[in-house]
Amino acid sequence: MKSPRLLARLTDQEDLNFLLTNRLPRALLTRFVGWFSKIEHPLVARLSIAIWKAFADLDLSEAKKQEFRSMHDCFTRELKDGARTIDGDPMVLSSPCDAIVGACGTLDGVTALQAKGAPYPLIDLLGDPALVDTYRDGRYVTLRLKSSMYHRFHSPADLDVEHVTYISGDVWNVNPPALKRVERLYCKNERAVIRTRLSDGAPLILVPVAAILVASIRLHWLDVLLHLRYRGPNQIPGTARFGKGQEMGWFQHGSTIIVFAPKGFSLCAGIGEGSPIRMGEPLLRRPDAA
Incomplete structure (x- = not known):
């Protein structure tokens, strides 16, 4: 009975995660997302970031700006001045x-x-x-x-x-x-x-x-x-x-x-x-x- 075992594997979170994120055409998908993320359109940017927030713990409260030209602009965001403290010990x-x-x-x-x-x-x-x-x-x-x-x-x-x-x-x-x-x-x-x-x-x-x-x-x-x-x-x-x-x-x-x-x-x-x-x-x- 292979079906129950296959179903069990597919419902395992790690196996499903690996399948969805690695068994796709990785290079092609990466180039597509690279292109799509740089589309500078307010509606595309807002919708993309909203979907991103729905699937990840995205917190933009420390970002230097709150309006982004594109998803890529949000990915590479800068932080507000003073948002991080650099350890001062020279050792x-x-x-x-x-x-x-x-x-x-x-x-x-x-x-x-x-x-x-x-x-x-x-x-x-x-x-x-x-x-x-x-x-x-x-x-x-x-x-x-x-x-x-x-x-x-x-x-x-x-x-x-x-x-x-x-x-x-x-x-x-x-x-x-x-x-x-x-x-x-x-x-x-x-x-x-x-x-x-x-x-x-x-x-x-x-x-x-x-x-x-x-x-x-x-x-x-x-x-x-x-x-x-x-x-x-x-x-x-x-x-x-x-x-x-x-x-x-x-x-x-x-x-x-x-x-x-x-x-x-x-x-x-x-x-x-x-x-x-x-x-x-x-x-x-x-x-x-x-």
């Missing part, structure tokens, strides 16, 4: 974004987790053996942005950007059901590997990972939009300096940022899988001076 790296903390902790050599029991090697994510070795036994934090969250990301410390590697890829959803089912998902999706150096010389990597409906990344210091139709160059040298809390860029919607720090850094108190965090709150602590 602390603050969260670059509003997020739900995903897998985090100490790297197992050069292997991280995307979910419990689902490891991935850093070489598959970063693509550079020398870079991978720099972070051996280091710390990492996965920050998942829900679709309703503030979508801009900021510098976690005073730092210099040294290089960006853009890696085109798939657009799997990055929500928990997909992370449990798709092996090495982050290594398959479109992403940017942002190499930075802190003011004390320590390296730090930020990896914004795009996803279905959100396959484009805007970085303020680059004059190109990184998206599925971008054709290079994939290695983008060049420097940019950011102060702690300064805006670095945004996703077109919600997605994920993975932060990698070398051995010696530690997670700040309260950072654990499933915990919410806001941009500017403590995320990682530098090694003690000793």
Whole structure:
């Protein structure tokens, strides 16, 4: 009797979520939503945002403006001045974004987790053996942005950007059901590997990972939009300096940022899988001076 078992699977919330958000033509749907979200018409914008609110906990009370030209304008909204407080401790790296903390902790050599029991090697994510070795036994934090969250990301410390590697890829959803089912998902999706150096010389990597409906990344210091139709160059040298809390860029919607720090850094108190965090709150602590 296969029918009862099939019905049970379809009525399971996680299975249904995975089916609806990943078994569709992901790239085609992403391009369509990218086009549709930028339609600047008052009726289309208001209706789209109203539907969005009906399916997500979208709170626009902190937005700098309340009228939006398009759904995309709402996705990439700025916040009111003072809506976020940046941690002032120079020993602390603050969260670059509003997020739900995903897998985090100490790297197992050069292997991280995307979910419990689902490891991935850093070489598959970063693509550079020398870079991978720099972070051996280091710390990492996965920050998942829900679709309703503030979508801009900021510098976690005073730092210099040294290089960006853009890696085109798939657009799997990055929500928990997909992370449990798709092996090495982050290594398959479109992403940017942002190499930075802190003011004390320590390296730090930020990896914004795009996803279905959100396959484009805007970085303020680059004059190109990184998206599925971008054709290079994939290695983008060049420097940019950011102060702690300064805006670095945004996703077109919600997605994920993975932060990698070398051995010696530690997670700040309260950072654990499933915990919410806001941009500017403590995320990682530098090694003690000793």
